[in-house]
Structure formats: structure tokens, C-alpha cells
Amino acid sequence: MSLIVDLLLMLIDVTYSILCAVVRTFLHPRLKSIDGELCLITGAGGVLGRLFALEFAKEGAHLILWDCNTAANEQTAQLARKLGVEVRTYTVDLSKRQSIYQTAGRVRAEVGDVSILVNNAGVVAGQRLLECPDELLERTLLVNCHALFWMTKAFLPQMKARNHGHIVTIASALGLFTTAFVEDYCTSKFGAVGFHESLAHELRAENHYGIKTTLVCPYIIDTGMFAGCEIRKEIQSLIPPLEPLYTAQQSMKAILGEQEMVCIPRIMYIPFIARALLPWEANVATYRFMGGDKCMLPFIKSTEMKTLNGHMKSSNDAF
Numbered sequence: 001m002s003l004i005v006d007l008l009l010m011l012i013d014v015t016y017s018i019l020c021a022v023v024r025t026f027l028h029p030r031l032k033s034i035d036g037e038l039c040l041i042t043g044a045g046g047v048l049g050r051l052f053a054l055e056f057a058k059e060g061a062h063l064i065l066w067d068c069n070t071a072a073n074e075q076t077a078q079l080a081r082k083l084g085v086e087v088r089t090y091t092v093d094l095s096k097r098q099s100i101y102q103t104a105g106r107v108r109a110e111v112g113d114v115s116i117l118v119n120n121a122g123v124v125a126g127q128r129l130l131e132c133p134d135e136l137l138e139r140t141l142l143v144n145c146h147a148l149f150w151m152t153k154a155f156l157p158q159m160k161a162r163n164h165g166h167i168v169t170i171a172s173a174l175g176l177f178t179t180a181f182v183e184d185y186c187t188s189k190f191g192a193v194g195f196h197e198s199l200a201h202e203l204r205a206e207n208h209y210g211i212k213t214t215l216v217c218p219y220i221i222d223t224g225m226f227a228g229c230e231i232r233k234e235i236q237s238l239i240p241p242l243e244p245l246y247t248a249q250q251s252m253k254a255i256l257g258e259q260e261m262v263c264i265p266r267i268m269y270i271p272f273i274a275r276a277l278l279p280w281e282a283n284v285a286t287y288r289f290m291g292g293d294k295c296m297l298p299f300i301k302s303t304e305m306k307t308l309n310g311h312m313k314s315s316n317d318a319f
């Protein structure tokens, strides 16, 4: 009997959540206020990180900015302070667990409890797997994936104690479907998506309904990180690279609307769903047609040229 009641309740929940998602797509959802909240953003010296800092500052959140690039991070802080919020900067190496834990300890002691955590920092090796130095591949996993464990372990306990907080994961469309020549990046972003989902389930399973999670999965953004990456010329105008500001603003809408996940642009849901529904060869055929199969080649070539010109060191030289 209780199975039938549970089944009916589940069906009501499923119908209600589908209706909510449909309504949300067409109407503007109510956005929460984050005035006076303490927001920590990683990679705040980078293009998207800086825009996030400014968007959160506009909403009245005080900022803790983390980056390995002290000068760029400080520039972001200066811009944000002009918007009237308090800003503290910290230089940290997110590829090192101890650096994360030490800096988190300083934040807790010097500022207090973080209530919004935006895991934004990300890197990519930008070289073919077989030619890429091992440390560069490892670094992608450490920064894009392992850092999520350490950041969450450092800041979730205080959120749990207050049953209040928000953890944002900036993943990627390449955490939902893949393309060639970016094995390190896809591995790390699929990891980030898996991490986000498991954490979101855990918070619900433990009834921590006051702690929200948002997963952001953007397509190529015009920040320079994937400079050269391009799909078939004729289709490029249909799916152009995203403007960084547009990406940050769409992400903010999802965060403040307490949306669980957002693909930017929405059309990215199609390759995500197609990956799960279509046979592998059918996906290969559509990738080939749209130039999604070799879109990373010009990006990889330009990184390899830089490496040849001595901008980057190869650890394989040691062998």
C-alpha cells in the first residue's frame, strides 16, 4: 500500500518539477537577494572570474577573491571595491591541497564564514595527449577537479552548521559531451559534473535544503582560454562563441534563481541529450558534419607552437 502511495507522490513530484522547469524557461524566476553575503570566487583574476566578482558585487555581496595571479586578482579587487563592497584577495595555488587548506584557514580566521562559493578557476593542457608533459595533464585534474573536494571540505561545514549557503560549479559543455584532443579537460569537467551532482544529492538526502547548488555548463567563451577552437564555418554564425559578459550574466540568473543546472546557450542541451540517446556512430556522424570532431585542432596547434617557441617547458625532457 505504502509503495503505491509513494509511487503516486513521486509522480506528483515529477510532474510538478517538469512544470516548474517549463514555467522557468518562459517566465523570469524570482531572484534571491545576496546583499551582505560573503562570496568566495576562485580564478578571480581571469576573464570570467572577474566578471563574476563584479556581478556579485553589484548584488551587494562582499568578496573573497582567490587566484594564483596576484596582480590580476588585485585588479579585480580594485574594480569591485568601486562598487562599494568589501573585498579581500588571497594568492593561492589550487593545484595544491595544502595551499587551499591554509588559505581557507586564513579566510575563516580573518573574515568569517563563506556563504557563497564559486568554483570558477580552470585550466587546460592544450596539447595532444601523447605529446603532453605528464604534469600538465595532472594539473588539469588537480585544478578543475580535485580542488572541488578541498574547497568543499574547507567551506561546507560552516554552511551545514547554519543550513545556509550556495556552492556554484563552473564546469563546461565539455563536462556533458566530449570532443577530440582535450582528454585532460573533458576528464576533469566530467568529474566536476559528477562531483556537483553527488554533492547536490547528498545535501538533499541529509535535508540540508538551505544549501543550494548550481552547475554552469557553458559552450566556448571568448576569453582566450580556447583561442582558435572553431566549428564548421557555415555553422559558426548559428552557434557563435559566447560573450564573457553574457555568460556571467546568464550564470548569475541561474545562481540567483537557485537553478540546479544551466547550459549556456540552451542549445547545448541537444548534444548532451544526443550523446545519451543516439548510437555512438550517429554522434560521430553529426560531430563530423558540424566540425565538432576537429574543432580543437587549431587551438592545440597554437599551444604547440607556443611550446616549441619555448613558452612552456616539457617535463618529458627529463627522461
Ligand SMILES: NC(=O)C1=CN([C@@H]2O[C@H](COP(=O)(O)OP(=O)(O)OC[C@H]3O[C@@H](n4cnc5c(N)ncnc54)[C@H](OP(=O)(O)O)[C@@H]3O)[C@@H](O)[C@H]2O)C=CC1
Residues within 6 Å of the ligand: 042, 043, 044, 045, 046, 047, 048, 049, 066, 067, 068, 069, 072, 092, 093, 094, 095, 120, 121, 122, 123, 143, 170, 171, 172, 173, 217, 218, 219, 220, 221, 222, 223, 224, 225, 226
Ligand atoms: N573559456 C571558455 O571557452 C570556457 C571556460 N569554461 C570554464 O570557465 C572557467 C573560467 O574560465 P576563463 O575565465 O575562460 O579562464 P581564465 O584563464 O581567464 O581564468 C582562469 C583563472 O584561474 C587562474 N588559475 C589557473 N590555475 C590556477 C591555480 N592553480 N590556482 C589558482 N588560480 C589558478 C588563472 O590564473 P593564470 O591566468 O595566471 O593561469 C586565471 O586567473 C574555467 O573553469 C573554465 O574551464 C567553461 C566553458 C568554456
Ligand SMILES: CC1=C(/C=C/C(C)=C/C=C/C(C)=C/C=O)C(C)(C)CCC1
Residues within 6 Å of the ligand: 171, 172, 173, 174, 178, 179, 218, 219, 220, 221, 226, 229, 230, 231, 239, 271, 286, 287, 290, 291, 292, 293, 295
Ligand atoms: C563537439 C560538438 C560541437 C562542438 C562543441 C564545442 C566546440 C565545444 C567547445 C566547448 C568548450 C571550448 C568548452 C570549454 O569549457 C557542436 C558543434 C556544438 C555539436 C556537436 C558536437
